[in-house]
Amino acid sequence: MKFLNIDELKLGEYVYGYYLCKKKYTKKTRLGDLYIDLILEDFSGIVRAKVWNHVNHFSERIIENEIIAVKGTVVEFNNLNEINIDFINSVKNNFYEEYGFNTSYIIGKKPKNFSIIKKNIISRINSLPKKYIHLIRSIYKCEKNKIELIPINKKNFLISGGLFCYTYTLLMIFDSIKKYYNDIDYVKVTIGLLICNIGFIRYYDNDLFSLTNDGKDYGDKILGINLLVESLSQYTDFNKDEIGYLKKCILLDDYKITEIRFIKNLIMLGEIKSV
Numbered sequence: 001m002k003f004l005n006i007d008e009l010k011l012g013e014y015v016y017g018y019y020l021c022k023k024k025y026t027k028k029t030r031l032g033d034l035y036i037d038l039i040l041e042d043f044s045g046i047v048r049a050k051v052w053n054h055v056n057h058f059s060e061r062i063i064e065n066e067i068i069a070v071k072g073t074v075v076e077f078n079n080l081n082e083i084n085i086d087f088i089n090s091v092k093n094n095f096y097e098e099y100g101f102n103t104s105y106i107i108g109k110k111p112k113n114f115s116i117i118k119k120n121i122i123s124r125i126n127s128l129p130k131k132y133i134h135l136i137r138s139i140y141k142c143e144k145n146k147i148e149l150i151p152i153n154k155k156n157f158l159i160s161g162g163l164f165c166y167t168y169t170l171l172m173i174f175d176s177i178k179k180y181y182n183d184i185d186y187v188k189v190t191i192g193l194l195i196c197n198i199g200f201i202r203y204y205d206n207d208l209f210s211l212t213n214d215g216k217d218y219g220d221k222i223l224g225i226n227l228l229v230e231s232l233s234q235y236t237d238f239n240k241d242e243i244g245y246l247k248k249c250i251l252l253d254d255y256k257i258t259e260i261r262f263i264k265n266l267i268m269l270g271e272i273k274s275v
Contacts, residue, residue, distance in 0.1 A: 003016060003017050003018060003100065003105055004016070004017045005017070005042050005043075005044040005045075005105065006019070006040070006041070006042050006044050006045040006046065006047045007044035007045045008044070009047060009074045009081050009083070010074060010081075011074055011075070011076055011081060012073070012074060012075075013073070013074045014071075014072070014073050014074075015070070015071070015072060015073070015074060015083065016069075016070070016071050017042075017069075017070050017105070018042075018067055018068070018069055018070070018091060018101055018105045018106060019040035019041060019042050019047075019067070019068060019070060019106065020040065020041045020042060020065070020066070020067055020068075020106055020153070020158070020209070021038060021039075021040060021062055021063065021064055021065065021066060021067070021068050022039045022040065022041045022046070022064070022065070022153070023038065023039040023064060024036065024037075024038055024062050024063075024064050025037040025038075026055070026059065034055045034056070035050055035051060035052050035055060036050065036051040036055055036058065036059060036062065037049075037050055038050065038051070038062065038085075040068075040070070040083070041153075041158065042105060042106050042158065043106065043107060043108030043158045043159050044108070047081060047082060047083060048077070048080070048082040048083075049070065049072065049082055049083035049084075049085050050082065050083070050084055050085065051085045051088060052084065052085075053086075058085075058088050061088055061089050061090045062088060062090070063090065065153065065211060066090060066091070066210065066211065067090070067091040067106060067209055067210070068088055068089065068090055068091060069087075069088065069089045069090075069091055069101070070083065070085055070087070070088055071085070071086050071087040071088075072084050072085040072086050072087070073086070103207060103208060103209055106158065106209055107151050107158060107159060107160055107162075107208060107209060108158065108159035108160065109159065109160060110159065110160045110161040111159070111161070111165060114161050114164070114165070117161075117164060117165055117168045118148065118164060120168060120171070121164060121167060121168055121171070121194070124171060124190055124194065125137060125140075125194065127190075128187060128190065128191060129187070131235060131237050131238065132191055134235065135231055135232065135235060135238075136191070136194055136195060138231050138234065139195065139198055139201075139227060139228070139231050142201065142227070142231070143201055143202070146201050146206075147163060147164060147198070147200075147201050148161055148164055149161060149208060150162065150163050150200055150201065150204050150208055151163065151204075151208060151209070152166050152197065152200055154166060154270075154271060155271060157169075160208070163197055163200050166197070166270060167193060167194065167197065169270050170193045170266050170267065170270045171190070171193055171194075173266055173269050173270060174189060174190070174193060174266055181262065183258060184258055184259055184262050185259055188245065188259045189259050189262055189263060189266075191246070191249065192249035192259060192260070192263045193263060193266065195224075195228065195246065195249050195250060196224075196249050196250055196252060196263060196267070197220070197224070198224045198227055198228065198250065199219070199220030199221055199222070199223040199224025199225070199227065199250065200220050200223075200224075201223075201227060202214060202215065202223040202226075202227060203215040203219070203220040203223055221250060221251055224250040225247055225250055225251070228246055228247065228250060232246075245257070245259075248260055249263065252264055252267075
């Protein structure tokens with residue numbers, strides 16, 4: 001049986017596929033019957049899906065931000081394709097590899113220009129003040145350069161190396177508009193863009209799509225702060241204000257700081273851009 005990516009789904013076709021469950025909602029029909037409304041994703045696109053039967057049985061198998069195996073029929077609703085699901089199960093412990101599952105069904109390949117992207121990011125790091133060069137290099141090299149491999153669950157970046165590509169995209173957007181903003185510190189914004197998503201290094205497991213236990217329990221922001229603090233312990237030349245700013249670059253919760261507001265706006269723009 002052929003496994004279908006989302007961009008290959010055709011109306012009326014019976015499908016068998018592996019997808020990332022991005023969102024899960026339990027709802028009621030007008031008659032009061034429960035059903036599950038899902039948003040599924042792979043590197044090729046997004047599709048809605050619904051579970052109408054055996055809702056309680058299947059519900060416990062569906063966890064947001066984890067991979068699920070799906071069987072069902074492609075139907076049309078509001079002029080868009082969606083899947084009416086007959087069977088659904090979680091993909092864990094490599095069990096489905098026996099039946100042909102491969103992470104490439106969910107996570108796309110690195111872009112052909114990845115070496116250029118990597119070179120650009122390294123250049124950005126090397127342009128920073130010396131102590132920030134050492135700090136960010138140490139973060140990027142942790143866990144065997146995992147940051148160069150992991151995807152990020154954002155539009156267009158569910159690919160191998162997606163986090164690197166997303167960071168590059170944010171930096172390129174910054175380059176294109178920074179000349180219009182004279183009231184921001186360009187170095188501080190660059191630092192923020194380079195570290196704001198480092199928590200994903202420990203958010204994803206080594207298979208690059210399952211979440212670690214800490215990822216499930218704490219989320220990428222707390223993991224990012226922990227990784228930053230561990231990395232800072234190697235250095236003594238960062239003062240309290242500098243450390244505070246670095247933490248805020250990850251949490252992105254202090255709108256009083258001009259650079260933090262600016263980084264948040266860049267991230268919003270990055271959501272709709274692709275490499």
